[in-house]
Amino acid sequence: MRRPRLRLSAACALVALLGACATHEVDFQGEGAGVVGPGAPVHAVLETPPVGAPGQDAADDPAVWASATPVTVSGQTSPGFVAGTDKKSGLYIYGFDGRVLQFLPEGLLNNVDAVEGLAIDGRPQLVLGASDRTPGKTGIALYRFDPAGTGRNAVRYWGHVATDVVEPYGFCFARRGAEVHAILVGHEGELRQFVLSVDAAGQPTARLVRTAEIGAISEGCAADEATDALYINEENVGLWRYGLNPASGAARTLVQPIAKDILVADAEGLTTITDASGRYLIASSQGDSTFPVWRIDGAAPEYKGRFKVVDGPSVDGVTGTDGLAAASGPVGPFPDGLVVIQDDVNDGGAQNFKYIDWRDIRQALGL
Numbered sequence: 001m002r003r004p005r006l007r008l009s010a011a012c013a014l015v016a017l018l019g020a021c022a023t024h025e026v027d028f029q030g031e032g033a034g035v036v037g038p039g040a041p042v043h044a045v046l047e048t049p050p051v052g053a054p055g056q057d058a059a060d061d062p063a064v065w066a067s068a069t070p071v072t073v074s075g076q077t078s079p080g081f082v083a084g085t086d087k088k089s090g091l092y093i094y095g096f097d098g099r100v101l102q103f104l105p106e107g108l109l110n111n112v113d114a115v116e117g118l119a120i121d122g123r124p125q126l127v128l129g130a131s132d133r134t135p136g137k138t139g140i141a142l143y144r145f146d147p148a149g150t151g152r153n154a155v156r157y158w159g160h161v162a163t164d165v166v167e168p169y170g171f172c173f174a175r176r177g178a179e180v181h182a183i184l185v186g187h188e189g190e191l192r193q194f195v196l197s198v199d200a201a202g203q204p205t206a207r208l209v210r211t212a213e214i215g216a217i218s219e220g221c222a223a224d225e226a227t228d229a230l231y232i233n234e235e236n237v238g239l240w241r242y243g244l245n246p247a248s249g250a251a252r253t254l255v256q257p258i259a260k261d262i263l264v265a266d267a268e269g270l271t272t273i274t275d276a277s278g279r280y281l282i283a284s285s286q287g288d289s290t291f292p293v294w295r296i297d298g299a300a301p302e303y304k305g306r307f308k309v310v311d312g313p314s315v316d317g318v319t320g321t322d323g324l325a326a327a328s329g330p331v332g333p334f335p336d337g338l339v340v341i342q343d344d345v346n347d348g349g350a351q352n353f354k355y356i357d358w359r360d361i362r363q364a365l366g367l
Helices: 006-019 360-365
Strands: 041-043 059-073 076-086 088-095 100-104 108-121 125-131 139-146 156-162 170-176 178-185 190-198 203-215 217-222 229-234 240-241 252-257 267-275 279-284 291-295 302-310 324-328 337-343 353-357
Touching: 041 360, 059 337, 059 353, 076 100, 076 337, 076 353, 088 108, 108 178, 108 190, 125 170, 125 178, 139 170, 139 178, 156 203, 170 229, 178 217, 203 279, 217 279, 229 267, 229 279, 240 267, 252 267, 267 337, 267 360, 279 324, 302 360, 337 360, 353 360
Parallel strands: 041 302, 059 108, 059 324, 108 170, 170 217, 217 267, 267 324
Antiparallel strands: 059 076, 076 088, 088 100, 108 125, 125 139, 139 156, 170 178, 178 190, 190 203, 217 229, 229 240, 240 252, 267 279, 279 291, 291 302, 324 337, 337 353
């Protein structure tokens, strides 16, 4: 998440400390300060309208869902949508052209993800989940969308999962066989994993299957079901790989420690994407506004380089990113996949979300 910014000299003094010991939250130089590290340049092809008021830290994390057939969202036809959190007030639903299709004034939602695999009254549903910091309802907020719905069909509130996490931060879904897992990461490094299901009344139920402690402030998480892996960014320590199987408990491997020109604190969002060339994990290196990429379909993650989103002909670049998300395969007008990235400092006003064609990233990195 975006924090108050340091002067550049103070931030630079922290670099030497990060690799040795980083157990507390660190406000690093790239948080909206325009500091961009080395990386292969790409351009965003479009962007959403600004989120919140100018100067407000509001936009946080997106999720991307593509449908095999067109769906109806608030009376509008779309091949899917992007969900994006306004952590001051709720959840936006965008089309693949960046237009707002729906807004849900749901409170202090931080990270959001989407998953298929649950049915309500015999109808397959898309479920959205978000870490919810709203006082009195902290936990996981759940929403449902009927892909076969018509007319005023829309994303609707479905229910809530209460937890012992004081300040929910990161959130991601995963599939393990027929099970849908909901994974919550707390501000202080709590890890909670639930199996989500539907009761006889069509309401959500959640069974806690893992409780573990990451160690310090953490947020971004992403699952790779094919290798039964769960990736989590501990913001000032590095990128961890856990087992997705909850029985693996707190066992983990450090994939990448915080390091200059690779992953710079704060380490924030995580997402995966798959194409014919392989399966990849993308992280947000918020400290220098870049995005390291690992190939993850082998025995161990293989670092492939970094990209940065620079000013283009019609859309400005990206600095101080918090969350990001990707969808594989055909995604509306994006034939091989779409990556959506939160932009902390947006030339058009308040923060927003940028859309990047996966083909451009793949070409830039030579994947």
